[in-house]
Amino acid sequence: MAALAEVGSAGHFRELLQQKGKSLVVVHFWAPWAPQCIQMNDVMAELAKEHSQVTFVKLEAEAVPEVSEKYEISSVPTFLFFKNSQKIDRLDGAHAPELTKKVQRHASSSTISAGRNDNAKEDLNVRLKKLTNAAPCMVFIKGSPQEPRCGFSRQMVEILNKHNIMFSSFDIFSDEEVRQGLKTYSNWPTYPQLYVAGELIGGLDIVKELEASGELDTICPKAHKLEDKYDALYLYFSSVL
Template structure:
């Protein structure tokens, strides 16, 4: 799909194509309800006008062509005015608290300097978003002038340029890197946030629309019968959460039901609570 995106970007110069790593920018993923990768969002004036979930090249091509021909995207004659490019670069450098402009992606760096930068950031458990400068020549050239820095990779924190690989190596050696760049949340902190994401949280195999095991399907049916609102998390999509939550809650199986961040139990306990008439008060937070 990266190749498809690059081809479409060449065919439709009036459209800005931007790629983000979903896990690196959780606030963006949450805002637009990104539940799988790839997901394609179509925006005009910062407002979502369409979306496509999944790797469907023909459908993506069709949507881009339709919106481009209908004028859904802002038209331009010739090149972007400099003000437009500056504004775009400002938004990109602020897209995540820590942004890395590199050749390739963190999963597939396409130069040794970018690879070394990613290794350093990962070693220090630094949470960062990234932008592949090979995917956009305008950004690749424009950022050099914008930041007055001629080479890549470039690392930004809160929209401010920190520097390239040599600077990052110096900061690592002087122990300053850890104080400058935001850390990725530790697993325990992440699990605490996830279990408290909604008043009633169900960790299951699959989601509300499609349970992927019989136990998860049964617990969904019970919860749906109560009329109580709840959120789900698909543990098949995140191995770290799947394994970590077992130790965090001292509960070895799934599904797991939480109310206000506290474990209620699995399917057997939920069944028992329903039979005893205790489930609804617990879900409402009355017990």
């Protein structure tokens, strides 16, 4: 089995990202007490045999907390992908097929020129504009409304539901490009983020302030109650009969 590089400090981690000659670095944030992490280390070792040009690293998440906090590692296993010291992708969970697919894709991709990079940024902004306008009220959270993956996202969903606000959501863990790009696009560095008619309202603190002042009910569209639909149908049939 091919050996994996092991990082034991934040300084060692920085040095590893800055090394020359290997453009792609895959880092496994793991814990020795988690069986799924042990299994994924074996998967990483197999991938290292196939991709000699890629650096595969394991980093014990709890042993180097400053690195784990910087990259918002909230569970193990989590995999981060770096090129030229920049994080380009992320995978949460023990998904060997998805990890293999991501490694193959990033390892085979050529270096993007400056001109193409500008086009990529422009394309991302177009996509982010479409996402923020995908519904009258859009919330970008960690996880889903049914299963939020952080306390702040859970509170945001609870407030919106409490006020019977009609909203759609996007799981930022499902797309690393959106997760990082939206921070720059909206100039708002944290999640959750609430948008109405494509305009950023703010994060959880702002929404709580709007709730306390009563403005939230005037800003966000309300869901139609079932009885309202019945009333509308009654009025319609009354008019045509």
